Amino acid sequence: EAGVAQSPRYKIIEKRQSVAFWCNPISGHATLYWYQQILGQGPKLLIQFQNNGVVDDSQLPKDRFSAERLKGVDSTLKIQPAKLEDSAVYLCASSSSALREQFFGPGTRLTVL
Amino acid sequence: SQKIEQNSEALNIQEGKTATLTCNYTNYSPAYLQWYRQDPGRGPVFLLLIRENEKEKRKERLKVTFDTTLKQSLFHITASQPADSATYLCALDRGTGFQKLVFGTGTRLLVSP
Numbered sequence: 001e002a003g004v005a006q007s008p009r010y011k012i013i014e015k016r017q018s019v020a021f022w023c024n025p026i027s028g029h030a031t032l033y034w035y036q037q038i039l040g041q042g043p044k045l046l047i048q049f050q051n052n053g054v055v056d057d058s059q060l061p062k063d064r065f066s067a068e069r070l071k072g073v074d075s076t077l078k079i080q081p082a083k084l085e086d087s088a089v090y091l092c093a094s095s096s097s098a099l100r101e102q103f104f105g106p107g108t109r110l111t112v113l
Numbered sequence: 114s115q116k117i118e119q120n121s122e123a124l125n126i127q128e129g130k131t132a133t134l135t136c137n138y139t140n141y142s143p144a145y146l147q148w149y150r151q152d153p154g155r156g157p158v159f160l161l162l163i164r165e166n167e168k169e170k171r172k173e174r175l176k177v178t179f180d181t182t183l184k185q186s187l188f189h190i191t192a193s194q195p196a197d198s199a200t201y202l203c204a205l206d207r208g209t210g211f212q213k214l215v216f217g218t219g220t221r222l223l224v225s226p
Contacts, residue, residue: 042202042216043157055211091156100145100212104156
């Protein structure tokens with residue numbers, strides 16, 4: 001079974017630029033999550049999708065972050081414009097309704113200069 | 114506000130010994146508690162889930178306890194090996210509605226030969 005795929009693995013941008021991350025979850029997983037993990041901290045949930053609908057985006061900085069999951073499969077997370085404090089690893093995870101465990105992708109390490 | 118605490122300092126132990134990691138929480142009533150392993154440059158990997166009505170759960174060399182009165186979970190690795198060196202994250206799940214995990218900051222475990 002293929003795992004959660006993410007791209008790119010690394011991205012370096014200057015502040016005020018925009019960036020987009022892509023995630024392809026495990027086939028058949030209805031729930032998709034985007035997390036932000038700052039160095040030395042645990043993952044923090046940014047947004048959660050159930051199929052193609054948003055069920056939780058309470059911690060998403062909506063003035064600069066946006067995410068979509070068209071057709072209920074893969075998803076993109078965008079930051080525009082980026083700030084220095086956005087430097088972090090962005091993790092995508094997916095889960096099925098049958099199990100409570102989440103499966104994580106390798107993450108995208110973003111550096112904002 | 115809810116708070117999840119894990120030892121921020123790394124835990125250093127010798128190969129063959131039992132490693133014990135702690136997860137304490139406040140202002141939260143999780144129905145489930147999960148433990149994940151995270152290696153550098155990778156996403157977290159699910160290890161174990163324990164329910165609020167379970168006192169203990171085992172899987173091979175791993176053991177998790179869950180005390181809802183003390184608001185604490187202990188994670189044990191018996192007969193530790195250098196390959197067990199990683200960061201271990203605990204995550205709380207309220208269990209109602211759509212699954213939402215809140216992660217601790219993680220504890221880094223170093224097992225020396």
